[in-house]
Amino acid sequence: MAAPIITVEHLGKRFQLRHKQHERYTALRDVMAERVKGLFRRSAGETTEEFRALDDVSFTVNAGDRVGIIGRNGAGKSTLLKILSRITPPSSGRVTIDGRVASLLEVGTGFHPELSGRENIFLNGAILGMSRTEIASKFDEIVAFAEVDRFLDTPVKRYSSGMYVRLAFAVAAHLEPEILIVDEVLAVGDAEFQRKCLGKMRSVAGEGRTVLFVSHNMDAVQKLCNTGLLLNKGRLIASGSMEDVVRSYLSARDGSNGRFEVAPPKEEGVPGAIIDVSVSTREGGVSSEVPVLSPFEISVRFRIDRELEHLIAAVGILTQLDMPVRTIWSAPQRIAPGMHEAVFHIDDVMLAAGRFKLTIGLSNHERSFHHAEDAAWFEVLDAARATESRIVNYRSGLVLNQSRVDISALTKPPHEQSRQSNAPAPPEPALRRPAA
Amino acid sequence: MSKHRIVLEPGSADRHYWRDLWTYRGLFGFLAWRDVLVRYKQTAIGIAWSVLKPLLTLGTMAFLGWLFESKVPGDVPRLLLVAAATLPWTFFSTAFSEASNSLISNSNLLTKVYFPRLIVPASTIIVCLIDFLISFVIVLVLMGVYCFTPDARLLLLPLFLLLALVTALGSGLLIAALNVKYRDFRYIVPFIVQAGLYVSPVAFTSADIRNSARIPEAVKWLYDLNPLVGVIDGFRWCLLGGRTELHTQGFLVSTAVSLLLLVVGIRYFRRTERGFADVI
Missing domain, CATH: 2.70.50.60 (abc- transporter (atp binding component) like domain)
Incomplete structure (x- = not known):
């Protein structure tokens, strides 16, 4: 058993929430007075409340694991990723990471609308931690993945949103860190794009790299991840195999059966x-x-x-x-x-x-x-209907209206053809629709 | 244990900060490159602005100096006297204000990616250095026009440029970090720049102040606390071949203030930078 690549011990993150008893209409005079008072101390009528975004979370991740992190909105998933990505410091506890981390918390971080696709590939690559030579060597692959080769010298502000997202993901997908942290990037883009991203992430994980993936898409996490973490209100409430964790998430959400x-x-x-x-x-x-x-x-x-x-x-x-x-x-x-x-x-x-x-x-x-x-x-x-055994799931289509399929021959079988070569050809049967 | 081991704990400063800074040196260049590329996009005259801007400032400052009858030493043309001061002043004022606002304008990066935050304000200063070089060429051309030959002191100019850079970086880091938490500094910065122009020897010379009969001797030491005094006097001394005076004591005082600013700026920045993403 290899040593864990990420060790998280009693991790906590607290925020101070300030509540102000503010009036509906504020005058500029009041705002200015507040400003003066507020610059050095908290004004009256203000209470603070501590909010625990993460509370005593401990887990370990082994090298090569593909970890799915799930939970409702506000459960602390993004905060956890931000701490692991070193964007924000923990308030308590300790995290030990043994490896190079790259994180993709948003598609297209640092893209500049005025710059061309080509320039943005280099800029975004550098922001995500790639060196110039690394980007240059992967440049063609990135362009091919994003399918934007014709628009490489167009400013990205003129890109369609689909092209923009494809380009942004393509850069990130070609990172080669030991640990890849990904936050809900599949929420954007069309179905075709999502399929492509998921495929790419699976191949990244296949190369033995460690992936941490936050998603609300149970289907995607189950396909991609082997272990799971379930967060609820800042606490880790389940961990283990992805299927088990998804199951406890779904049963926890679903109050009393349906x-x-x-x-x-x-x-x-x-x-x-x-x-x-x-x-x-x-x-x-x-x-x-x-x-x-x-x-x-x-x-x-x-x-x-x-x-x-x-x-x-x-x-x-x-x-x-x-x-x-x-x-x-x-x-x-x-x-x-x-x-x-x-x-x-x-x-x-x-x-x-x-x-x-x-x-x-x-x-x-x-x-x-x-x-x-x-x-x-x-x-x-679908189990209930034995007669509809061909219906497996919606991967073969979302709707099941009644439809009939007839197959009929357009040409005569070869032995018949040779025997009746002098006879006039039969009328061409059209692609017939079944009679209603 | 891998050489990439990172330990994240509350409050602990990053042990590998300076090593990280080196690792991310590529980003440093890319951010500067981005700012240069974007700078004059969608402007009609484009790059010509970087020549026009210093010329306009120079003209205004020379006119002000003439208007207030600032004394011109010896055979130095007034335009050159003012140009030697406008050069470092423009560098400082743009570098200082750009650096101060750099974290706010890159907040999307700060909340989504890790890198040593120092890179952001520092890279904006690099962009200002490019403007400085363009202005410097203009000054050289101006010297040619006046048939003015600088002497060997010109070789010391990089030292004074370094001093200007230290001053801009120190103050820029301090204000940038404060700006993240208190947006008030966004309004204070233009004021500092505006007031700075009037207390720094750009339109006038330090000799005007030191020899002034109207300013009481007892408060003249206050003048040297302005770190720009040392920088500008140094530039004039280098560029004009020593025709202006480099007041030793004054220069040392304002250099010390510059270095102090750098130390305070870096320390405050480093202390607060880990929390930037939470408050920006």
Whole structure:
């Protein structure tokens, strides 16, 4: 057994949060007075609160491990990566790292919009820790990966967002550190790009390098990582094999079998809030598992604090890779204060087997006041239907409408052809559609 | 144990800081290169600005000196006298203000990548050095026009340039680090530069101050506390072949202030730099 390449002991990171009891309208005079007072000491009416972004976290990582770090928003994942990347110091504990670290916390850090693609490759490479010769030797590979060779001398401010992201990732993907730290870079770009990135990261890991990867995409972490860490509110609550950690993450999120609590809105003063979401089938009741091709319902419970003229509730169904599949809106309506439930009936079901995520939103007068991304998930199971054995998962397509395939011969078999060579040719059969 | 072992602990200064600085020397060059490339993008006359800017400053300063009847020593043309001072002053003022704002304007880098933070303000000063070289050529051309031949003292100029660099780096580092936490310094910097121009011997000469009858002798020592006094007097002394005086005591005092600024600047910067990403 090799010695660990990263050792984290009782790591903690604290922030001081300042709360100000501020009035709604501030006069310039007050601001200036605050400034004068605030320059040297805290003003009255201000309280501080300690926030622990990380609290007593300990783990080790062995060389060659591919570690997936998961957890809800605000669990401390990014803070952990920032400490390991030496961007921010720990408040307590100790980290020992034996190797060269490169981190990719954002796609395109340090890209300058005025500079050309070529110039940005060198600049970004240097920022990520590559030497000039290293960049020059990989230059062609980077350009080929990014598919931007025609635009190398165009300023990147004229690039499409897709080209920009491809170029940025391409530079980072050609780093050769012993330890690579990656934060949720797959959240950007289209599906094709995400597939390519994941492939590249897998080959990086295949070369025996250590990878630490933060993602909300369970599918991606499970494919890429062999060990996992689960953080919740700054604490490490599970570690071990990636499958086990993903399983405990999903079961921890899913309150009581299919019912998902939704965090309150971040903004203050909104007229209401989503409380929870559940998925249920006609037969099975509330469950996060829906048999393939059977109707189901998505029910959203929410609280309204004051009468609204024009409320719309919406549900978005997305794939694990954040590709929207379907969005359903309620008709706008007047709504009284109190508790309400919106039920979205999905009767004509054509979703292929696999896991889907739900995004829930409430709006009034087309202004969204609570938007919960990734609020819940459900799984479409294909096991129930033996006759649909060809349906494996949505990798072969997202929808399963009824369709028929006929195969007919366009040419005669060779032995028939030679026998009837003098006979007139039969009419060419078109690519026939099956009769309705 | 690998030679790349890094230990991260609260409060501990990085043991390998200076080694890291060397490892990241490539980035130092790239950041400077970026700033040079970007500098005159989308300007109509482009690189011509780096010639026009010093000429405009020079003209204004020479006019001011003439207006206030600053004394010109011996056979030195006024324009040359002022040019010898504008050269280090412009270098200092741009280097100081660019370095002071450099961390804020590169905040996206600070919060996403590790590198010794010292690189950011230091690389902006390199860009100002390039401007300095262009201005220096202009001064040489000016000397040619006046048929003025400098003597061997010119060879000492790099020493005084180093002194100017130390002054700009020290003060720039200090203000840059303070600026991260207190954005007030963003407004203080232009004021320092503006006031600095009036208390530094650019439009006038140090002799004007030292020989002034109106300034009480008891407060004249305050004048030497300005680190730019030593730098500018040194430049004049080198470029004008000793026709202006290099006041020894005054020069030593302002050099000491420059060095003090460098020490204070580096120490404050190093003490706060690990937390930059948290407060910027």
